[in-house]
Amino acid sequence: MSDAILKALDSVEAKLKSMSEKADAEMKDLGKVSADTKAAIDNLGIEQRALADRLLQIEQKQSAKQDDEPKVESWGEQFVKAAGYGDFQKKGEQRGSFGLEVKNTVTNAIANTFSERRPGIVEGAFRVFTIEDLLVSIPTSANAIDWIRENVFTNAAAETAEGVQLPQSSITFTPGTMPVSAVGHFVKITRQLAMDNAALAAYINRRMVYGVNLKVENQLVAGNGTAPNLNGLTNAGNFTAHGYTAATLTGAGLANNKFDLIGKMIGDCALADYPADVVILNTGDWWTLRLAKDSQGRYILGDPGSNVAPMLFGRPVVASNAMVAGKVWVGSLSQAATLHNRAGIALDLSDSDENNFQLQLVTIRATRRLALTVEKPAAARYGDLVPA
Missing domain, CATH: 1.10.287 (Helix Hairpins)
Structure with missing residues (x-):
């Protein structure tokens, strides 16, 4: 209509x-x-x-x-709507059974075995995304991103007397290119589900969008750069290794602990004229640091009852499961990388995919196109949280 x-x-x-x-x-x-x-x-x-x-x-x-609350269907209603019911009838078997799921197709055959039906759907895990919001994000209409990166700048500027030739500086450049990648997936649901259970169908749509963004966050950090993967922040060539070992930290009069290492990495960024604006840690590693205590049993990072945002040396800490455990990234994220959005989340439905029309199925597809360019590897430090 x-x-x-x-x-x-x-x-x-x-x-x-x-x-x-x-x-x-x-x-x-x-x-x-x-x-x-x-x-x-x-x-x-x-x-x-x-x-x-x-x-x-x-x-x-x-x-x-x-x-509206989804209609609770009886076993009989679920039985006659199931895709296998017709096959079951054709076989003419007196006894037997069939699955209420076609391959990996999501059906509306949720067993009504509870004495009381709870409204809504009990959700699975939903990660809180943190990385993308920190990046400089710009739209693009291209299928690849090209840029020119400064390679070496030799600054020969000097005080010069009148009538004397000025010194000559030199700058070399390196071209870079990154194709726009597509991230997506699909799931099949029965037409009955799409028509009869709006709440469940809407939940599946939400899950599809979440799945795309979950993969994007993982790729933003750990993508290996080999097409069609994104070129993540921790991929080789996109950062400067912090270069510290247990011996060098001890030799510098430090205790070779995680706090000292992160502090040194922040200092190194400042020395390179790229003041760090964020520390990225694995979620488990951050909570290990947050729960650290001194010799008198006091929390090093403050009272657990305080609602202070996660910080280390005045820099915000972002805890993400996308970061590999035992690693740490410190840098000026606003300068180091740029996110290029070719297309936002596109959620499409089709009953014409493969044999959907015959099986009365609907394919739900969620896709997104984007690229990450890391223009300034010198603006980031990365490596082991506990150096060997």
């Missing part, structure tokens, strides 16, 4: 455009718009508003329907 209304709206808008062009021509040639043309435009405007009102009513009804 809504598709028919949308088509009708498109037709009206095309007619309006045609009549508007006619009115402009009349105004130019005659100095006024004819009564017939004005009446036609008015009638089309009335028709357009009526169609828009009908479309709004349909969308409101659909929205209200999605908010």
Whole structure:
């Protein structure tokens, strides 16, 4: 119904455009718009508003329907709707069984075995994404990103007496390119599920979007750069190794602990004129640091009852499961890398995929296109959290 209304709206808008062009021509040639043309435009405007009102009513009804608690179907209703029921009948077997799931197809055959049905759906794990929000993000319409990176800058600037030739500096550059990658997946659901259980279908859609963004976050940190992978922050060539060993830390009068190492990495970034703006740690490693105590049993990073944001040496700490355990990344993320968004999350549905039409299935596909370019590896330090 809504598709028919949308088509009708498109037709009206095309007619309006045609009549508007006619009115402009009349105004130019005659100095006024004819009564017939004005009446036609008015009638089309009335028709357009009526169609828009009908479309709004349909969308409101659909929205209200999605908010309703999903209907609890009996075993019999689930049984006759299952994809295997027809095959079961054809075989004519007196005894037997069939699965209520077609391959990895999500069906609406949730067993009604509870004495009381809880509303909604009990969710699985949902990670809180942290990395992407820290990156400089810009849109792109290209399928690859090219950039020129400064390789070596030899600064020969010096005080020069009058009449004496100025010293010559030199700058060399290195080109870089990164293709835009696609991240996506699909799942099949039964048409019955899509039509009869709006809440479950909506939850699946949400999961599909989450799955794409989960993979993106992992790739932003650990992508190996080999197409179609992203070129992640910790991929070789995208950072400067911190270079510390247990011996060098001890030789510098430090205790060779994690705090000292992170402090040295922050200092090294500042020495390179790339002041660090973030520390990225694995979630488990961060909580090991957060729970560290001194010799008197006091928490080094402060009272557990405080609601202070995670910080080390005045820099915010981002804890992410995308970071490999036992590793640490410190740097100026705002300068080191740029996220290029070719297309946001696209959620598509089709009943024409493979043999969906015959099996009454619907394919749900979620995709996203993006690229990560790391232009300044010198702005980042990375390596083992506990050097050997």
